[in-house]
Amino acid sequence: MVENQRVLGRFSMRFYTTIAVALLVFAFSPARVAAQGLTAPDVKSSKPAPRTADGHPDLSGYWRGLRDTTPVGNIAKDLPGHKLPFTPAGEAAWKHNVTATIDPESLCIPGGIPRHNASALPFEVLQGSNKVAFLYWYTYFRVIPIDAKRKHSEDPDPSFFGEELGRWDGDALVIDSIGFKDKQVWIDENANPHSDALHVVERWTRPDYDHIHVDTLIEDPKFYTRSFNYARTWVLGKPGDELHEYACSENNVDRDHLQFGPGPIRPDGTRGFEKLAPLPPPLPEKK
Amino acid sequence: MMMRLSLAFSALCLALAPVPSALAHHSFAAEFDGNKPIRIQGALSRLEWTNPHSWFYVDVKDDAGNVVTWGCEGASPVALSRQGFQKGAAKLGDKLVVDGYAAKDGSHLMNARRIYLNGKLIFEQTGEGQ
Numbered sequence: 361m362v363e364n365q366r367v368l369g370r371f372s373m374r375f376y377t378t379i380a381v382a383l384l385v386f387a388f389s390p391a392r393v394a395a396q397g398l399t400a401p402d403v404k405s406s407k408p409a410p411r412t413a414d415g416h417p418d419l420s421g422y423w424r425g426l427r428d429t430t431p432v433g434n435i436a437k438d439l440p441g442h443k444l445p446f447t448p449a450g451e452a453a454w455k456h457n458v459t460a461t462i463d464p465e466s467l468c469i470p471g472g473i474p475r476h477n478a479s480a481l482p483f484e485v486l487q488g489s490n491k492v493a494f495l496y497w498y499t500y501f502r503v504i505p506i507d508a509k510r511k512h513s514e515d516p517d518p519s520f521f522g523e524e525l526g527r528w529d530g531d532a533l534v535i536d537s538i539g540f541k542d543k544q545v546w547i548d549e550n551a552n553p554h555s556d557a558l559h560v561v562e563r564w565t566r567p568d569y570d571h572i573h574v575d576t577l578i579e580d581p582k583f584y585t586r587s588f589n590y591a592r593t594w595v596l597g598k599p600g601d602e603l604h605e606y607a608c609s610e611n612n613v614d615r616d617h618l619q620f621g622p623g624p625i626r627p628d629g630t631r632g633f634e635k636l637a638p639l640p641p642p643l644p645e646k647k
Numbered sequence: 648m649m650m651r652l653s654l655a656f657s658a659l660c661l662a663l664a665p666v667p668s669a670l671a672h673h674s675f676a677a678e679f680d681g682n683k684p685i686r687i688q689g690a691l692s693r694l695e696w697t698n699p700h701s702w703f704y705v706d707v708k709d710d711a712g713n714v715v716t717w718g719c720e721g722a723s724p725v726a727l728s729r730q731g732f733q734k735g736a737a738k739l740g741d742k743l744v745v746d747g748y749a750a751k752d753g754s755h756l757m758n759a760r761r762i763y764l765n766g767k768l769i770f771e772q773t774g775e776g777q
Contacts, residue, residue, distance in 0.1 A: 466673035468699075498672065498699070549674065604725045611697035613718065614673050617752050623676020631674045633681030639746040639760055640686040646766040 398482055400424040400595045407569035409531075412487065417531050417566045420487045422597035425480055431629035432480045433549030435578070435590055442629035444552060450583030453553035457546060458621035464544040466618055468608035470500045471546075472520035473537055474560055474576055474590060478548045482594075484603050485572070492526060492533065498608045504535055512538055518556060520545065535562040547578075550631060551622045555582035570596045672699040679758040683749040687717045687757065691741045696724050705743050717755045719745060741765060 410418045425432065436442040446454060465471045471479065476496055484495040493503045508527040516523035516539030523539035542556035561577040576590040622631050689707035693716075701721040706714050746761035762770040 463673055463677060466677070468672075605698075606723065606725060607698045608672060610699070611695055611702070612699060613702060613720070613756070614678055614700070617750050617754055617756055618673055618678050619751050621677065622674045632676050636681040636748070637684045639684045642761070642768070642771075643744060643763055643766070645768065 398424060399427045399429075399480060400597075401427050403570050403595055405568040405570035409566035409569055412489065414489055416528055416533075418487055419485045419492065419533060419564055419566050419572055421572065422482060422484045422601040422603070423572050423594035424482045424597050424601075425592075425594055429592060433478050433631065434629045435474060435478055435548035435550070435552055436588075436629065437478070438589055438591055445585040445588065447581075447583055447585050449555075450553060450580075453555070453583055454551070457551040457553050460620055461544075461546075461551070462615075462618045462620060463549070463551070463622060464546060465498075465549075466612075467544075467615055468498070468612060469544050470498075470520040471496075472540065473502070473522060473524075473562070474578060475546065475548050476500070477562070477574055477576060477592060478590065482597060482601070482603075495603055497603065497606050499606055506533070512536070518542070522558070522560065529563070531565060533564040535564065536560075537562075549622060550625055550629070553583055554580050557582040572596075675758060678750055678756075679748045680751045681748055683751075684746070685749045685757055686744065686746045688742070688744040689714075689717070691739050691743055692716060693739070698723050698725075705745060715755055717745075717757060719747070719757055719759045 412418045429437075431437055431442065434442055436444045444450070444454075465475070476483065476494070479496075481497040483497075486493045486495065490506050491503055492506060493501060495501045502521045502524060504524045504526040506526040506528065510525050512523055512525060518539055518541040520541055522537035524535050524537045526533055526535050528534070537560045538558070540554065540556055540558040542554070545554060546552065547554040547558075557580050559579040561579075563575045565573050565575075567573055571593055573593045574591065576592075577587055578584070578590060579587040624633055625631055626634055687705055687707045689705045691703060692706040693702075693704040695702040695704075700723055703719045703721060705717045705719065707717055708714055742765050744763035744766075745757065745759045747757045747759040750756040760771070761768070
């Protein structure tokens with residue numbers, strides 16, 4: 361930074377302004393998301409996945425979503441028409457979510473699983489021999505025991521990530537989760553619901569050095585008539601990429617102004633207005 | 648001074664930048680109304696370099712001379728730092744004109760889409776955005 365200032369200091373005011381505006385354009389362009397290292401274009405990889413001393417694939421790394429993954433934040437991404445197989449209770453729960461609940465994550469409540477797997481934000485995996493940790497933005501995390509002999513509890517305490525058990529199935533790390541909360545939870549960013557009967561089975565693989573992939577089976581007989589799948593691939597971050605502190609409650613100005621639901625959902629399954637009203641006319645350009 | 652001004656342009660506008668909803672901790676459309684375009688003008692009065700979003704505040708005088716402070720939501724400090732910008736670079740008192748979309752609840756919060764600093768257009772987000 362000091363060196364940058366020294367170099368920039370040699371130029372004229374006009375050039376400074378040019379640099380600033382150029383940076384702004386860059387910063388605000390659609391490419392800005394990628395520029396921040398949050399998502400990334402896909403890459404070809406010829407390197408095999410690394411392995412730990414015990415021979416398993418090492419899933420450790422800082423993982424960024426592929427830029428082409430769409431619609432992000434929609435758990436129905438892989439279903440025809442992005443249509444979820446709601447039961448009547450599930451349909452009612454969805455209506456309740458969009459008309460009477462504020463996005464729990466925007467209130468600094470953990471998104472849980474499978475929502476975090478549908479997020480646009482990067483995450484980090486730290487893998488040990490008998491535990492694996494997933495670290496997320498907002499300073500959330502989950503630590504999963506890897507033990508094929510361990511069984512689910514008879515009556516697990518409900519939680520946002522559920523009671524998670526890990527085991528290896530060949531080169532796939534399988535995480536089987538039950539025991540979820542049924543209040544202040546959205547299964548994704550589009551306000552789709554899940555109940556306390558949610559059962560999630562994630563199969564994590566590292567097909568090569570530069571990619572991590574999950575195939576997810578989602579069952580929730582209270583809210584969905586059948587199980588469905590959610591699959592996604594992420595690309596390895598750059599050297600030095602790491603998570604930072606992100607204290608969600610520090611200055612959450614939005615919490616008192618957010619409305620119920622996620623806002624409009626477009627036909628392509630993404631969130632947002634289809635068309636924005638035009639802004640006021642631009643001001644005359646000042647020389 | 649020149650460097651400070653240059654960084655002020657950059658940091659101010661980065662912080663005022665609307666954030667794609669996928670990256671924010673809330674949906675744009677859950678808080679702001681795409682059918683409520685608005686223009687405010689006034690002086691930069693406060694910067695909050697905080698999570699989950701940075702905030703810039705602009706003091707706006709109405710026709711009766713009363714001052715109303717508008718808040719403009721920006722990216723998180725982590726996102727700003729990734730671009731190499733530091734807090735304190737923005738200059739309080741700068742004259743701003745900000746076009747954007749107002750909060751749905753009628754509060755004095757907005758999502759900035761176009762920013763003029765001391766009369767010059769320094770940022771414009773094109774396209775439908777969120």
